[in-house]
Amino acid sequence: MVFRSKRSTSFVLLSLISTTCCGALALNPTKIQVCQNKGCVKSFPSKYDGGLVQTLKDLIPSTGTGIPVGENDNSVIIEASDCLSQCSNGPNVCCSGAANEERVFGKVDGIQMAAAVLEVGADVDSPGVLMAAIEDMAMACQCKLTCTISYIIVTMYTYCILNC
Amino acid sequence: MIYHLFYSFIGILFSTFKASNTGKKLKLLNRAIQSLQDVELVQTTAMAHALILRADVNIDSIPQNIEQSLKDAMQAAEIDDLNGRAWRVVADAKEANGDVPGAIEAISNWAMKNPSFAGKAKKELERLSSGGSSI
Numbered sequence: 341m342v343f344r345s346k347r348s349t350s351f352v353l354l355s356l357i358s359t360t361c362c363g364a365l366a367l368n369p370t371k372i373q374v375c376q377n378k379g380c381v382k383s384f385p386s387k388y389d390g391g392l393v394q395t396l397k398d399l400i401p402s403t404g405t406g407i408p409v410g411e412n413d414n415s416v417i418i419e420a421s422d423c424l425s426q427c428s429n430g431p432n433v434c435c436s437g438a439a440n441e442e443r444v445f446g447k448v449d450g451i452q453m454a455a456a457v458l459e460v461g462a463d464v465d466s467p468g469v470l471m472a473a474i475e476d477m478a479m480a481c482q483c484k485l486t487c488t489i490s491y492i493i494v495t496m497y498t499y500c501i502l503n504c
Numbered sequence: 505m506i507y508h509l510f511y512s513f514i515g516i517l518f519s520t521f522k523a524s525n526t527g528k529k530l531k532l533l534n535r536a537i538q539s540l541q542d543v544e545l546v547q548t549t550a551m552a553h554a555l556i557l558r559a560d561v562n563i564d565s566i567p568q569n570i571e572q573s574l575k576d577a578m579q580a581a582e583i584d585d586l587n588g589r590a591w592r593v594v595a596d597a598k599e600a601n602g603d604v605p606g607a608i609e610a611i612s613n614w615a616m617k618n619p620s621f622a623g624k625a626k627k628e629l630e631r632l633s634s635g636g637s638s639i
Contacts, residue, residue: 398550476536480529
């Protein structure tokens with residue numbers, strides 16, 4: 341009987357601790373800051389509409405930012421930031437977790453790297469289907485660029501021929 | 505005369521380019537949206553983003569597909585408006601559909617969601633209120 345009551349007390353205590361911890365985690369979501377310095381922005385492929393900030397948001401399998409994602413029910417906030425002072429290593433992304441530790445990831449120059457940063461820095465697993473869909477979107481955006489560039493080249497070439 | 509012909513030729517060439525590219529873009533975006541629907545990732549930012557891109561393409565295409573564009577943009581706004589970007593597309597679609605009051609409302613939503621575009625929104629509202637052209 342005594343053993344039972346001790347066990348139930350410890351169970352209640354454990355429950356209380358876990359609830360408090362979960363509350364703390366929810367209050368301190370993982371914050372991902374994306375460097376918006378000129379060099380970092382230029383280093384990220386322009387085919388991804390909205391740049392690295394939008395790509396990271398797209399890679400999260402939930403709605404918008406600040407909504408619970410990931411295995412530990414953490415939340416992730418993705419935001420643009422000033423220079424992270426590691427310009428030679430750009431594009432840079434800084435992840436700060438619940439324990440306030442900061443990790444800066446460099447060379448985040450593609451969708452694979454962005455997904456890896458989310459997995460390591462925020463414990464968010466991006467499904468392959470999501471990555472494939474983002475690649476399709478990037479290709480669709482690239483069509484626009486190709487069309488404009490082709491148009492300019494053809495116009496200039498024909499103009500030169502006519503003038504000569 | 506020759507320059508007139510030249511510019512007509514370029515215009516036709518551009519339209520052809522645009523048409524083929526629109527087809528390609530739609531195909532890719534349809535594939536992206538379909539794949540997200542298949543695995544029940546409908547409530548994701550990526551889905552909203554893809555819908556906004558498709559709505560944009562449908563407005564730019566020749567002929568325009570305003571109905572589909574409006575449907576996509578509204579659905580995107582419900583999921584995640586990407587800082588009001590969905591409302592910007594809704595405004596374009598409604599304006600193309602001749603619904604100026606609806607476009608004004610959508611522009612107001614855009615400005616509310618993204619205050620950094622307040623200046624642009626104000627100009628757009630002035631243009632729409634005066635019944636000006638889109639250029």
